[in-house]
Amino acid sequence: MSPLVAIAGSAQVNRSYSPVVRDPEAAPTAAAELGAELARQGCRIVVYSNDPDFVERDVVRGYVGSGRAVPGSILVRGRYQQDVDFEEAQRHPELFTVVPESTDDWEVSFYRSLLAADALLLVGGGRSTFVAGLIGLSRRIPVAAVAAFGGGAEKTWQRLTNERGVATEEEVALLARPWQPGAARAIVTALCAQVRRRADEERAAREAEGAAGRRTVAGLVTALVLLLLALATIPLAYAAPAGGWQNVAVLVAAPMFASVWGAIVRNAYDGSGNWLRAAALGSAAGVIAFLLFVAAQLSTNPDLLDGGSARQLVFFVLAIGFIGGFTSEVVYAKLRDQDVTQTPVLPPGGPR
Structure with missing residues (x-):
């Protein structure tokens, strides 16, 4: 869909601005040129007032005058039975979509619509224009703050130099140039480029989020x-x-499965997405804890694996493997301190 561009600003001759509005006589012409260029590049616009003190009226004049406006491409969000009676709407009503606000508190509807x-x-513009710019910058909405005419737009541009959002350094510098023929085309082109750049970023973020979600599901299925x-x-x-190699093989496999299971569960709990790394580190930690546990038992009971006691060890090594995988970072820290896990020696004859 065509990008929707919100218009804000003013350049009244007898009004006090901070910074001061420069060349207010040229601002209406510049606004009309910007409106025409927005229409040529296929943008829709949202305006808030037909008051001659604001630039929206001139932007709409240029937008419609370009001959490139399409039906419904001008969204008017003004107060009910106020602000919405644009002269061009009487000649081309099909171009306008009027969404009247039910309250006279225009600031609420204005700032909310920016989102x-x-x-x-x-x-140009004053405080509300500057606040609109801040909202745009805080939400990473592309902002074209034309600094050439001063006012709130220039103040926004000053913030834009440090908080560029999706704008490039060249696009920010473009907004500070004195107004001249062809400036409208360059500004709107740069603004549309920012819109596309932001859309690409959001698409990439959605794809990354979807891929992370799929990895999470795959990891949890693997853990199960x-x-x-x-x-x-x-x-x-x-x-x-009893006492056969099959029994020992099962005893070794048990902590391997349990440690990887614990590592993946911990990875899901922490919200990280590197499942392979977690599985490798967790399995190593679980096996180390298992080997040290069994070694401690064999040191005082060498015949532990020859009889039925090996079967009972499965319960212990499953728990040790899971805890080792789930707390692998603790295991590695203790390994550096030569204190991996508590390994009390079982009494001769195996666990009771």
């Missing part, structure tokens, strides 16, 4: 499978011959 705009165009595999080692340990 629905794709870009802001500011010329590993949980089932870890629990399956319990009946396998009792089905394998």
